[in-house]
Amino acid sequence: MIPQFRKALQIFGAIAVILAVTVTSLTLYWVTDSWPQQSGQILLPQLRDRVEVRRDAYGIPHVYASNEHDLFLAQGYIHAQDRFWQMDFWRHLGAGRLSELFGESQLKTDQFLRTLGWARIAQQELQTLPxxxxxxxxxxxxxxxxYLQEHHGTDLSLEYGVLKVMNASYQPEPWQPEHTLTWAKVMAWxxxxxxxxxxxxxxxxxxxSPEQVDELFPPYSNQAPVILPDWKIAQGDSDLIGNQLGEIPSGETAVSMGAIASQLSPTFNSVSEQLSALANLTGPRGGEIGSNSWVVxxxxxxxxxxxLANDPHLGVQMPSIWYEMGLHCTSKxxxxxxxxxxxxxxGMVGVIIGHTDRIAWGCTNVGADTMDLYIEKINPENPNQYEVNGKWVDMDQVTETIQxxxxxxxxxxxxxxxxxxxxxxAYPKLKPLLLPDLASSNPSIYAIALRWTGLEPARLFTAILQLNQAQNWQDFRKAAQDFDIAAQxxxxxxxxxxxxxxxPGKIPMRTxxxxxxxxxxxxxxxxxxxYIPFEKLPFTFNPPSGYIVTANNAVVDESYPYLITKDWDYGFRAQRILELLNKKETGFDFESFREMQGDNYNLNAQKLVPILLNLPFEDSHLEKIRDLLKTWDLQMDKQSPGAALFETFWKQLxxxxxxxxxxxxxxxxxxxxxxxxIADLVDDPESFWWDNVLTPEVENRDxxxxxxxxxAVAELEKRLGKNPQGWEWGDLHRVTFRNQSLGQSGIAPIEAIFNRGGVPISGGNAIVNATAWNARKSFEPTWIPSMRMIVNLSDLDASVAVTSTGQSGHAFHRHYSDLIPLWGNLDYHPLVSSxxxxxxxxxxxxxxxxN
Structure with missing residues (x-):
């Protein structure tokens, strides 16, 4: 949670404690009051015909309607029944209107979000929607x-009772179409x-130096897996624009970066701070997260x-980001x-990942580079002008009103x-930077502008609805043409x-x-x-290998004439998935796919443990504890002492x-x-990076x-006791599912209402069972397999799935957290559809x- 938000909530801490006691005493009224009706009948005059909603033991609904209008009207109604607070919070986040909910503590975040202007772009998209x-x-x-017409306050969700202490006058406004489109921008970000x-x-x-920085951002290895290793662009494309220069450009660009990098550092740091603050609300971003999918x-x-298997990795939250459901026309x-x-x-129409009656699809993030920071020269005599090819040009301006x-x-x-x-x-404390002009001796003022494909009108919404109708490969590719932001x-x-x-995706061409x-x-x-033309984007249909694996690794090799990104995931998960596929080769079934989704093998340990085992130790106590690694199978199981020892060593390393x-x-x-x-550095034991610059000695790798x-041993003995055989990875690696808004308040009674967890789990960073933790903070997972799905195309009813928490967004409802045990134990529920x-x-x- 961003510090200002925590401070604001702590101001009301005493009141919140009293409120918590009141909530306890009024449980039968407040808590159950928001639980939705799931059986019987409800009259909705907006409908044109009868709609049937069937829920299973986990509260997963399947909607049956005779017409498109009623089908999606019912979807909106059911989403609001189970998750309206989540929807309300998300739409305020996307539109930069958090201050309306939580007060002045959120002003800086709103200023940044209004600067990005997601809601304005969504309005433009709405105007052009067919x-x-x-x-x-x-x-x-x-x-x-x-749903909103008949439900208010805690009748909508328990969170509104807590919010009333901070903001007594708040009443949710009606939902608008642009709220749905704005949420697509949040996910794209x-x-x-x-x-x-x-x-x-x-x-x-x-x-x-640039060379040293490159060591910290190493290139993708030519030995690492490529999704389409044999894919070649069609011949005859000699008109391709060269856009894959691999170094910092020469000439004025190189001079400019060298001249102003240090002076712009405070500005970059401030922008980075706001990105981090926003990530506390939206979850980890971009290169921090990943996903797995494969099909055989x-x-x-x-x-x-x-x-087909898919497990998207997203930030830990309560309730899950996903809402599972079926949408069926009674007669297609x-x-x-x-x-x-x-x-x-x-908050979003349709199904994002899943299957129709004939096709199935999964998604993992490409990680395409669709964002660039531009350093702009500002006119010292007119801050509303900037330089373009030697001339001052007026900026466009928009005035935002923040309530x-x-x-x-x-x-x-x-x-x-x-x-x-x-x-x-976007920061009042920042001043324009006066730096030596690169073309003359006169000083110039600099500012930073963001170019991102997501700040242009997009067609992602139409892509989703077309995927939801697709019946074959041609329909699928046609839908993909509109999948233009958040390339998957x-x-x-x-x-x-x-x-x-x-x-798919709008991938910029740089020169x-x-x-x-x-x-x-x-x-x-x-x-x-x-942008790279769609027909030049990589694809394959029935490849000779008989399988396709994606895990955010490189899509194509360096022979591809366009730049997608220089910042791929480095392919450790993809490598392991391919190893498992090639090891078994045939006879894949649900159980083998389940084992793959739960695989905890640590390729990082495979590289580093042999080095550690070969080093001399003068301390016999450390040598004895190191013996744990000799018999460790390199699996990051939650009961494993070896896993606990290695990951603590990795953090300390x-x-x-x-x-x-x-x-x-x-x-x-x-x-x-x-x-x-580190995998590259261990091959250079005398590298500059091994030396601790704060000591007079020159340290090396060993x-x-x-x-x-x-x-690491000292940390584990302090935290888990003196007996190494009793150390367990799960004692360090526990996941807590936190409500994105009120669940990060720092006020224990409020957190107890909305959060669930402290669950020991297996997995880790760059593991197929990706339960990643951030060494800057703790071993607690920050992003996880947000859902797991295995689709059986021979019998769609034999498919299985699970999300990380539960269907309901209502604290204390039986479906608020009932899927956590299944998810944590790598179990599933039936993904029936017939x-x-x-x-x-x-x-x-x-x-x-x-009526």
Whole structure:
């Protein structure tokens, strides 16, 4: 939680404690009052016909409607029943309106979000949305508002009772179509990548040489897995624009970076602080997160038909980001073409990941570099002008009105260059930077603008609805053409036995940079030259290998003539998945896929443990404890002493190697990039990075390894006791599911209401069972497999899935946390989709009727 928000809540701490006692005494009224009706009948005059909602033992609904309007109206109604607080919070977050909920403590965050302008872009998208896509969006909005008409305050959700202490006058407004489209921007931002790395590289360049910075951001290995290793772009494309220069550009750009990197560092740091604060609300971003998916053809399965697996890795939250459901037209027709089952977002129309009656799809983040920071020259005599090719040009301006709980109003001016909003003006404490002009002896003022494809009108919403209707590979690729932001590795399988892959997205073409560093914006040299044409984006259909694996690793090799990114995930999860696929080769079934999704093998340990075992130790006590690693199977099981010992050593190794070199904000987080950095450095035992610059001695690799191991043993003995056989990884690696808003208050009674967890789990960083932790903080997982899905194309009712928490967003409801045990033990529930399968699993039936 951002500090200002915590401070604001702590001011009301005493009141909150009293409130908590009151909530306890009024449990039967307040808590159960918000629980939705799940059986019987409800009259909804907005409907055109009868709608049936069947829920299973986990509260997962399947909706049956005779027409498209009623289908999506019912989806909106049910989302609001179970998750309206989540929807309300998300729409305020996306629109930069958190101050309306939580007061002045959120003003800086709102200023930054208004500068990005997601809500303004969503309005533009809404104006251009074709009627065939506007109709489902409008129907969904009607459904949400139908629920809001009859429910208020704690009747909507328990969070509103707590909020009333801080903001007594708040009443949720009606849902609007643009709220749905704005949420798509939030997810696109969450999945965005490279911006954080671009800032970090820019800051580090003030201290280290480009070559040293490159060691901290190593290139993707030519030995690492590539999703489409044999994919070649069509011949005859000699007109391709060269856009993959691998070094900091020469000429003026190189001079500018060297001249102003250190002076811009405070600005970069301030922007980085706001990105981190926003990440506390939206979850880890971009390069910090990942996902797994793989598909095998029928030639390799026990059934003779494809199997598809997907487990997207997202930030830990309560309730889960996913809402599982089925949407079925009672009779599929051109006017009502939906028969879909899978995972939705509360607030979003349709199903994001899942299957229709004929095809299935999964998603992992490509990590495409779609963000660039431009350093703009500002006119010293007119702060509303910036330089373009030697001339001062007026900026575009938008005035934003920020309403603050309590009645205050704040006006903010957002300035735009041709590249995008000036994000360095989002902080009142920042002043324009006066630096030596690179072209003359006169000083210039600099500011930073953000260009991002997500700040342009997009078609992601139409892509989702088209995926929800797809019946074959052609339909799937047509839908993918509109999947233009938050580029995903789209994996495909169908009941006819086909498998495939498509990379979509608006990927910029650069001519003079590789996107790794901020660039000067006052000439045309660093401009984007359009986007990679869709027909040139990588895809495959029924590859000879009989399988496709995606885990955020490189999509294609260096022969691909366009730049996608220089900041791929380094492929450790993909490598392990491929090892498991090649080890078994054929006969894949549910159990083998389950074992793969739960695989805890640590490739980092495979590299480092042999080095550690070969080092001499003068301390016999340390030698004896090190013997734990001799028999360890390198699996990060929660009961494993070896896993606890290695991961504590890994944390201490990063600390001993790098904490003397960086500010706290750039300390290693223990993720895949740092695994790659250390894997390269261990081959150079005398590297500059091994030396602790704070000591007079010159340390080397072996010294740092020995030091880190000693520190790890000391930490474990202090935390887990003197008996190494009793150490367990799960005692350190416990996941707590926190409510994104009120669950991070620091006020124990409030957190106890909304949070669940402290659950020991297996896995770790760059593990297939990806339960990643951040070494800057603790061993607590920060992002996890947010759901797991295995789709059986021979019998869709034989598919299985699980989310991380539960369907309900209502604290203390039986479906608030009932999926945590399944998820934690790598178990699943049936992902049924046929009418007969749904009926056989039905526990509650709700009938929605028009007047």
């Amino acid at each position: 009627d065939k896509f506007l109709a489902p969006l409008t129907a969904y909005t009607e459904g949400v508002n139908a 969450d999945l965005g990548t490279n911006l954080d790395e671009e800032i970090e590289r820019g800051v580090l360049l003030q201290t280290y 053809s029928g030639a390799k399965t026990a059934t003779g038909q494809p199997l 027709t051109p006017d009502c073409p939906y028969d879909i089952t899978g995972f939705s977002f509360a 603050i709980a309590g009645g205050k109003t704040q006006f903010e001016t957002v300035r735009y260059t041709r590249h995008g909003p000036i994000i360095s003006e 590795n789209l994996l495909y399988a169908d009941i006819d036995g086909n498998i495939g892959y498509q990379m 003079q940079s590789d996107g790794r560093y901020p660039v000067p914006g006052w000439t045309d040299e660093q401009e984007w030259k359009g 990063l600390s001993a190697t790098f904490h003397d070199n960086f500010l706290v904000d750039f300390w290693p987080n223990a993720g895949h990039r740092w695994i790659k950095v 010294f740092i390894f020995q030091q880190a191991f000693g520190e 009418r007969s399968g749904v009926e056989s699993n039905t526990r509650d039936t709700l009938i929605l009727l028009p």
